[in-house]
Amino acid sequence: MQDIRLRAGTAALLSLAAFTSIWGAAVVFIWWLIFSRPLKVLRKMRRVIPAIILIAFFGFVLELTGGGGISYCLRMTVIILIGAWVYTGYQQGEFLRLWVWLLGKKTGFDLGMIAEIGMQSLELMLSDFSRIRQAQELKGTIWGLRSLVPSGSILVHGALRRADETAELMAVRGYTHGGSYCPEFETPMKDIIAGIAALCMGIIAFIPVSEFFILYH
Amino acid sequence: MEVPVLKVSLAGIRAVRGGWSLSAQGIFEEGIHLISGDVGSGKSTLAHLMAGFFPPVSGTVEREGIASVMIVFQFPEFHVTGPDLERECKEWGVDPGTVLAAAGLTGRERANPLDLSRGELKRLILACVLAKDYDLLILDEPFSSLDCAEKERLCMTLSGRKRGITIIFTHEKAHFPRVDRIWEIQGGVLYDRGRLPSALGHWDHAPVIVKSLIARGKVPANISQADLLEAACRT
Numbered sequence: 001m002q003d004i005r006l007r008a009g010t011a012a013l014l015s016l017a018a019f020t021s022i023w024g025a026a027v028v029f030i031w032w033l034i035f036s037r038p039l040k041v042l043r044k045m046r047r048v049i050p051a052i053i054l055i056a057f058f059g060f061v062l063e064l065t066g067g068g069g070i071s072y073c074l075r076m077t078v079i080i081l082i083g084a085w086v087y088t089g090y091q092q093g094e095f096l097r098l099w100v101w102l103l104g105k106k107t108g109f110d111l112g113m114i115a116e117i118g119m120q121s122l123e124l125m126l127s128d129f130s131r132i133r134q135a136q137e138l139k140g141t142i143w144g145l146r147s148l149v150p151s152g153s154i155l156v157h158g159a160l161r162r163a164d165e166t167a168e169l170m171a172v173r174g175y176t177h178g179g180s181y182c183p184e185f186e187t188p189m190k191d192i193i194a195g196i197a198a199l200c201m202g203i204i205a206f207i208p209v210s211e212f213f214i215l216y217h
Numbered sequence: 218m219e220v221p222v223l224k225v226s227l228a229g230i231r232a233v234r235g236g237w238s239l240s241a242q243g244i245f246e247e248g249i250h251l252i253s254g255d256v257g258s259g260k261s262t263l264a265h266l267m268a269g270f271f272p273p274v275s276g277t278v279e280r281e282g283i284a285s286v287m288i289v290f291q292f293p294e295f296h297v298t299g300p301d302l303e304r305e306c307k308e309w310g311v312d313p314g315t316v317l318a319a320a321g322l323t324g325r326e327r328a329n330p331l332d333l334s335r336g337e338l339k340r341l342i343l344a345c346v347l348a349k350d351y352d353l354l355i356l357d358e359p360f361s362s363l364d365c366a367e368k369e370r371l372c373m374t375l376s377g378r379k380r381g382i383t384i385i386f387t388h389e390k391a392h393f394p395r396v397d398r399i400w401e402i403q404g405g406v407l408y409d410r411g412r413l414p415s416a417l418g419h420w421d422h423a424p425v426i427v428k429s430l431i432a433r434g435k436v437p438a439n440i441s442q443a444d445l446l447e448a449a450c451r452t
Contacts, residue, residue, distance in 0.1 A: 134295075
C-alpha cells in the first residue's frame with residue numbers, strides 16, 4: 001500500500017479487529033495473506049519470528065496459569081504480522097505527510113517529525129545492534145542475557161546522543177514549532193481495493209459469529 | 218616448528234548494497250596493507266566482508282593459516298561490554314594498568330566507558346586490541362576521532378607490528394604508518410597498487426605531499442612522517 005493514510009487506517013482497524021477476538025484475528029490473518037505480500041514481509045522482517053516465539057512463550061505460561069493464553073498468542077501474532085506489514089512498506093517522510101494531513105502544519109508537523117526521527121532512530125538502532133553483536137562475538141563474549149545489558153546501554157546511549165545532537169542542530173537552525181509542508185499522496189486502485197477489503201474484514205470481525213451464521217441460514 | 222603461512226585471498230568477490238556494488242580481487246599476505254578510498258567508496262563494506270560478517274554475492278574470501286581475527290569498527294562504542302574501564306580491559310583479556318597507561322587513561326579505572334569522549338574511547342579500544350596479537354587485524358577508519366598526536370602515536374604502534382596481516386581502511390590524508398602494500402578503491406573496484414615505494418607512483422589517493430615529492434624526483438621509501446621528512450630533506 002503506497003498511501004500512508006490508507007495503510008495507517010487499515011492497520012489501526014485490523015489491529016483492533018484482531019485484538020477483539022479469535023474470529024477477528026482469523027479474518028485479519030486472511031486479509032494479511034491476500035493483501036500484504038506475506039513472503040516479502042517475512043523476508044524483510046525476519047525479526048517477527050523471534051517476536052512471535054516470545055509471545056508464544058508468554059501465551060503458554062498464561063495458558064498454564066490462568067487460561068486464555070492460546071487466544072492471546074494467536075491475536076497478538078496477527079497484530080505483530082500487521083505491524084510488520086506496516087513497517088516493511090515504510091517510505092521515508094510518509095509519517096510527516098500523514099500527520100500534517102491529519103493535524104496541520106503546526107501540531108501535525110511536530111508529531112510527524114517526531115515519528116520520522118523515531119523511525120530513523122529505529123533503523124540506526126537495528127544496524128547498531130548488529131554491529132554490537134558482531135563486535136561481541138569477535139571479542140569472545142557469548143551472546144546471552146549477560147550481554148544484553150551492555151548492548152542495551154550502548155543502544156540507549158547512542159540514541160540519546162543522536163537525539164541530543166539533532167535537538168541542538170534544530171535549535172541552532174532556529175526551529176521552534178511547526179513548519180511549512182504540503183503533503184501529496186498517491187492512491188493506486190489496488191490500495192483502495194485492499195482498504196475496502198480491510199473495512200469488510202473489520203465489519204465481519206465485529207459481527208458476532210452466531211449472528212453471521214443466522215444471517216447466512 | 219613450522220610457522221604457518223598467513224594469507225587472505227579475495228577470489229573475484231562482489232558485494233552489492235542497494236544499487237551499488239564493489240568488486241575485489243587480490244591476495245593479502247603478512248604485513249601492513251593500506252586500503253584508501255573516498256568516503257562512501259565501500260571501504261567499510263569490504264572490511265566487514267573480509268572479517269566474515271557476510272558472504273559476497275559471488276566469489277570467495279579464503280583464509281589460510283588464520284586462527285584469530287579482529288576488526289576495530291569506526292565507532293568504538295560498539296565494542297564496549299564492561300561497566301568500567303578496568304572491567305573493559307579485563308574483558309579484552311589485557312592488563313588494565315598497562316593498557317590504560319597506553320591509552321592515557323590512568324586513574325580513570327572506575328569510569329564508565331560510555332562516558333568517555335569518542336576520541337578517548339577510540340584510544341582505549343585501540344590500545345586493548347593492539348595489546349593482543351591477532352593473525353588478521355582489520356582497522357576500519359582507525360584515525361577518525363583522534364587528534365594529530367594520537368594519530369602519530371597509533372602510526373608508530375602499527376609500524377611496529379611484526380606479525381600477522383594488518384589491513385587499514387582509511388581516507389586519512391596526513392598520518393600513516395610504514396606500510397607494505399597500498400590498495401585503493403575507485404569506482405566500485407579494489408585496485409592493488411603494489412609494494413612500497415613503487416606503489417606511490419600509481420596511488421591516486423596519495424596525499425599532496427607525496428605527489429609533490431614524487432614530482433620533484435624525491436620518492437619517499439615509505440609514507441610514515443619520518444619517511445616523508447627524510448625524502449623532503451634529501452638533497
